[in-house]
Amino acid sequence: MSASGTTIGSSGTTVSQTLLDTMNGTSSASGSSSSSGTTSASDLQNTFLTLLVTQLKNQDPTNPADSSQMTSQLAQINTVQGISNLNTSLSSLATQLAAGQTSQAALLIGSNVLAAGSNVTVSSGAASAFGVKLDNAVSDLQVLVKNSAGQIVNTLDLGAQSAGVVPVSGWTPTDSSGKTPADGTYTITAQGTINGQQATATTLAASQVQSVVQMTDGTPGLKLANGKTVALTGVASVL
Template identity: 30%
Template structure:
């Protein structure tokens, strides 16, 4: 009788592997998720084995089948919505990548200037102003002071040819802009400025919105961009 028993020792790796495979509940467990086909099969089995003297209520069949169909439809719709959201994010990423290297106009004081080119910016005031001044500065101080004609309320476009106060051409870099004028009461009033800067990088936020990192180092939301140019 003893000869019929296998030689079982801790060194018998073949036997231990077989025991591990036989006791692996995860691999042998059935699929616990019931689909619509499984539900219909179960429903058919119940009908075939019901007590003829106490038949099941057909209304409950319809109710259960409707609920299962609604669940299947909801799962399908969720999958479709997730796929659409993923596609929309991919489109946003491609759109954001196309902005890199472009010039955008945003509300601010710092702007990017390229040597030999004309930099454009806008002034915005809510009240009429006289004796309007625009001061352009760099890290070393004032570069250019410009006198602008009187302004009515609204926006006014201003061009800077890149020359300083002694008509020397300024190089590439980040410059700061300050504008002010005299209001109807005779006091000095600052003017909001809209400046242009190059987009260095684009980030996609978790909520799907985009944040632009400008050549000035400033980060701005995409919805604050006033204008985009090449």
């Protein structure tokens, strides 16, 4: 074998060392390593096929060359190419899904939605909607309403509830004595009970969707009137 190539068969056909290095997964020089690093799977596949045909045409019938390693590596190249094509298809599908989600999100502009939050607004004897998200069914659910000083204004007993979102709308705000509390922003906390044990309960606040924005991960998000931005998947309910 010379520095520039290898002779196959009795006819003297020469195959370049670069092709052999590509087949064997080795590198004879930094230049060939750099070249193979930028070679596509399709180019490698064509190179292997050319080398295989040349080898078969020029091999000694009494001492045939071992092509098992070559064909094995060719199969690996086909696998890599297939994965590359699959990744391209999945990327295209993801782009289409993101575009569809953005269109769906745009339909929510102007709507009131429930998302993670703990504020309830009282104005002129009416309260904004709110809700609670439960990971499990509870035997009793209570919502505590507190003023800006952290004092409990009222406790709402919602009784037994199933797992999921429990919306609360149309509540007439009153304090523990039955009087209408002053206008302002109040804080809610939720307490769920399962057989006497405390259960996970997440409070939800209502707000109007003002616009659709792109989140850092590329997915659509909703800009709410309360100043928060939530992912489309963060909307628990549309009111």
